[in-house]
Amino acid sequence: WAAIQKFVKKLISDDSAPLIIRAPTGSGKSLIFYTCTALMKILKPDLNDTFAFITFPTRALNSQQFSEMVRFFYFLNKEGIEISLGMYMGQTGPAAMKPLDPSAYSDGDQIGLIESCPECSCKKIIVKKPHSERMLPVCQDCKAEFSNIFLSNKETQLFCPNVLIGTPDKIVNALTHDVYSHTVFGAPSVK
Secondary structure (H helix, E strand, O other), X not given: OHHHHHHHHHHHOOOOOOOOOOOXXXXXXXXXXXXXXXXXXXXXXXXXXXXXEEEOOOHHHHHHHHHHHHHHXXXXXXXXXXXXXXXXXOOXXXXXXXXXXXXXXXXXXXXXXXXXXXXXXXXXEEEEOOOOOOOEEEEOOOOOEOOOEEOOHHHHHHHOOOEEEEOHHHHHHHHHOOOOOOOEOOEOOOO
16 A cells, blocks of 8 residues: 555656565566556546556466456456557577467457456357457357457557556666567657
């Protein structure tokens, strides 16, 4: 609660200095990240494109937090707070999960990245492909669509969701030297 209050004070006074939160595992730091991103969108409605990067040290933790934030963001959007979320992780190496690339999925393919539907708790989230660059997550049972969720690096680069969860190396590479074929999270890039 103290960290959230401090964040709100910084936000209102346009203090952009970093806010560092040191707390042990399981102490509720994730709730602070979730709440602060929602508060940014509410208190600074002119924010567009990507305004928050949330990163965790492992791919597994990034995936878990992403799935939890999908649920949180789903209900924020249902209440009229339009906020979007994107996943951004490196995808190389033998231990990497199946690439989340729109070209690798067809309508009806199941996605494992979202644990369950926030609306009905169904465990089967499938892909709807409105066009070749987009993988729209949809609940197979209740047909809830998660249009504010971007699953692939390609989509995240193309649509610039408000909040991005990703591995530190992928984010740093994208912001410094990795990709020149797109804007970098809302800002033009030049090789």
